[in-house]
Amino acid sequence: MSQYVLVVKEDCETCRLLASLTKRLIDELDITIYSQDNPEFPAGVPVIDDTELEYSFNHRLETVPTLLKFENESGLTELERTEGWDRNEWQRLTGLNFLEDLPAFRPGCGSKTLDPGMLDQLAVKFGSADLEARRLAIEDGEDEIEACYDRGWSDGLPLVPPTELRVVKMLQGTRRAPSEIIGNVPPDYAPCSVLKVAVNAVMAGCKPEYMPVVLAAVEAALLDEFCMHGLLATTYFSGPMVVVNGPISRAIGMNSKGNALGQGNRANATIGRALQLVIRNVGGGKPQGVDRAALGNPGKYTFCFAEDETNSCWDSYSVEKGFDSQDSAVTLFAADGVQGIVDQKSRTPESLCRSFAAGLRVASHPKMVMAADAFLVITPEHERVFRDAEWSKTRVKAELESLLQIDGAELVMGAGGIAEGLPDKFADKVVPKFRAGGLNIVRAGGGAGMFSAIIAGWGASGSMGSVPVTVKVGH
Amino acid sequence: MTMVLMDPTAELNPDGRMPLPKPKSLNGLTVGLLNISKPRGDIFLDRIDDLLGQKGIQTKRYSKPTFTRIAPTELKQQIATECDVVIEALAD
Numbered sequence A: 001m002s003q004y005v006l007v008v009k010e011d012c013e014t015c016r017l018l019a020s021l022t023k024r025l026i027d028e029l030d031i032t033i034y035s036q037d038n039p040e041f042p043a044g045v046p047v048i049d050d051t052e053l054e055y056s057f058n059h060r061l062e063t064v065p066t067l068l069k070f071e072n073e074s075g076l077t078e079l080e081r082t083e084g085w086d087r088n089e090w091q092r093l094t095g096l097n098f099l100e101d102l103p104a105f106r107p108g109c110g111s112k113t114l115d116p117g118m119l120d121q122l123a124v125k126f127g128s129a130d131l132e133a134r135r136l137a138i139e140d141g142e143d144e145i146e147a148c149y150d151r152g153w154s155d156g157l158p159l160v161p162p163t164e165l166r167v168v169k170m171l172q173g174t175r176r177a178p179s180e181i182i183g184n185v186p187p188d189y190a191p192c193s194v195l196k197v198a199v200n201a202v203m204a205g206c207k208p209e210y211m212p213v214v215l216a217a218v219e220a221a222l223l224d225e226f227c228m229h230g231l232l233a234t235t236y237f238s239g240p241m242v243v244v245n246g247p248i249s250r251a252i253g254m255n256s257k258g259n260a261l262g263q264g265n266r267a268n269a270t271i272g273r274a275l276q277l278v279i280r281n282v283g284g285g286k287p288q289g290v291d292r293a294a295l296g297n298p299g300k301y302t303f304c305f306a307e308d309e310t311n312s313c314w315d316s317y318s319v320e321k322g323f324d325s326q327d328s329a330v331t332l333f334a335a336d337g338v339q340g341i342v343d344q345k346s347r348t349p350e351s352l353c354r355s356f357a358a359g360l361r362v363a364s365h366p367k368m369v370m371a372a373d374a375f376l377v378i379t380p381e382h383e384r385v386f387r388d389a390e391w392s393k394t395r396v397k398a399e400l401e402s403l404l405q406i407d408g409a410e411l412v413m414g415a416g417g418i419a420e421g422l423p424d425k426f427a428d429k430v431v432p433k434f435r436a437g438g439l440n441i442v443r444a445g446g447g448a449g450m451f452s453a454i455i456a457g458w459g460a461s462g463s464m465g466s467v468p469v470t471v472k473v474g475h
Numbered sequence B: 001m002t003m004v005l006m007d008p009t010a011e012l013n014p015d016g017r018m019p020l021p022k023p024k025s026l027n028g029l030t031v032g033l034l035n036i037s038k039p040r041g042d043i044f045l046d047r048i049d050d051l052l053g054q055k056g057i058q059t060k061r062y063s064k065p066t067f068t069r070i071a072p073t074e075l076k077q078q079i080a081t082e083c084d085v086v087i088e089a090l091a092d
Helices: A013-028 A054-058 A087-094 A118-127 A144-150 A164-171 A194-204 A208-221 A228-233 A247-251 A266-281 A349-361 A380-388 A393-403 B041-054 B073-082
Strands: A002-008 A031-035 A066-071 A077-083 A135-138 A181-185 A190-193 A239-245 A304-306 A329-342 A374-378 A405-407 A430-432 A439-443 A451-457 A469-472 B003-006 B030-035 B058-063 B085-089
Touching: A002 A013, A002 A054, A013 A031, A054 A118, A066 A087, A077 A087, A118 A164, A135 A144, A144 B003, A164 A194, A164 A208, A164 B003, A181 A208, A190 A194, A194 A208, A194 A266, A208 A239, A208 A247, A208 A266, A208 A329, A208 A469, A228 A239, A239 A247, A239 A266, A266 A304, A329 A349, A349 A374, A349 A380, A349 A393, A349 A451, A374 A380, A380 A451, A393 A405, A393 A439, B030 B041, B030 B073, B041 B058, B041 B085, B058 B073
Parallel strands: A002 A031, A239 A304, A374 A439, B030 B058, B030 B085
Antiparallel strands: A002 A066, A066 A077, A135 B003, A181 A190, A239 A329, A329 A451, A329 A469, A374 A451, A405 A430
């Protein structure tokens, strides 16, 4: 025999219409009635109080009234349900005849579980028990922002306190299970769950819709070839820079245009910060701890931007790396700060490439070669010079590569009166500034300003240290 | 109302805020002696000062203007920059 459940609320005209039926339902069916608002409604029949909405939440009610039919032979399995009042449906589900009782059809009302903000609160109340993270009570009178500082979670700036409600909302930004382990985060190599990423994303100020990007960034950081442990532990300046390609960068409103490398955009600012907080809090990587940076750089708070793919004459970075233009992808690069290149006069690609090469030549040190990779961020006004001359990105790179073949005599120790340099055996050789594939180009920036930017990388770029990594953004 | 936060760390350390580790030895450290200005605090600190001095440990003396209020920020900053540890005479 089937069992039935009817969920109602008094504050619904259709439910009140059905109240006259409930006596008959109780008499003729094995039925339990739950009320979302008034446990005295419907009057005269046994009603279970669901004003806490636990039953309604656990059974994902969307409408009242809802009639649920269960099979009870092997435990209670829901067979089907009908929402609102549809006489034919009710007759089919119950086998009863309601011909004379009520109109043929009346829509129901929204379940109280769907009141604004309610679902998140119920998720905390009834659905967060399986969220495996230690709970810390902040007592009355204790300032929660200061409490986050006191526990050592902050990068120096205020954090959004990671309440259960905020974390549950953040987890709605991904379809991945909270308990899924993404990998082990250096330097402690502590297992990092989707949940821990969400907690840190809350603290960083992320919106739930950023979660897929944050998760991809953390995954990328944990790839062996990115060498996050070494990047953290180095005395060098570098930290992870995040470049986002594909539709998600536009969907979540990332800035790829004016001031793309600067402040002011929530997604740019908080995604990069969330990655750093995961390394700090889950991995345990802290300045003057395992982070041995002599100076660091301001990008270690956050360094994240989107490539401007709209109306570009070039393939984007991720397309160059083999991803589809409709894929979203996250690239991580072990980056120092930003070095500007000003060239307001060049109108030919040959001249502009010479400007770029002169700037790139001094990255890290004018005599340091084959050590640090670099990203060249080309703005639209500089890109226009190449567009007008129909130069592909490949051609620009090839031109730069040929301009950055350096006479070893200029690079050896002592040359130019500078002790720093290569061993003497390079004196009669020609040495490229960058390793093969070590110079990358992305397009970003505002429409006015003939400026581009060099972002040089860790002095241990390449297979001996860190190479840029690109990961597809999932859900 | 008590606010509950979710721990963002790998939970390798105990719950709650930990005091700084105690130094294994005072050798080579500077010890601040803070009198909160309650009666006879000076007698206690004079004796501590004497005992530390016999061991060759450097001390510096400080006083709060009044025990009825928390220490002025300037005094806390001065102690933090000049000393490694502090002994505070709390009661009379």
